[in-house]
Amino acid sequence: MAEVNLKEFAGGALQEKFDAAMGKVLENMQDPNTPWKNKRAITVKVTLQQNEDRDDAEVDVSVETKTAPVAPIATRMAIGKDLKTGETFAQEYGKQLRGQMSLKDYQTPQGDLKVDGKTVDPDTGEIKEESDGKVVDLRAAKQA
Incomplete structure (x- = not known):
């Protein structure tokens, strides 16, 4: 059976790709805009395709990550038509009702x-x- 040193495989490229993927996953885990509960994953895929004489093989190595999606940000917009000008408008108002005063106004x-x-x-x-x-x-x- 063949022994393969994964750290040196493909000239060390597999280790580099894995390290980059691990960094991406860890960064995603620390992002407060992602759900904490979602599982993250790193998949290392090695594909071998031999020639007809079975004496040579092309080897493709890929590393893929599965991270948690960034949570969407919700807001509210009042939409309507200005009766004087006839123009349509959209105005974000968040948690405050349109036209309502806030402490920031003072x-x-x-x-x-x-x-x-x-x-x-x-x-x-x-x-x-x-x-x-x-x-x-x-x-x-x-x-x-």
């Missing part, structure tokens, strides 16, 4: 929110003092 360029003329910290909801920009700690306030 943010200043620094990322602060302005509510009733007062600056509000968007992370904590606390009102910042207007004079020096410090956050007012309402937990330290004395109870009546």
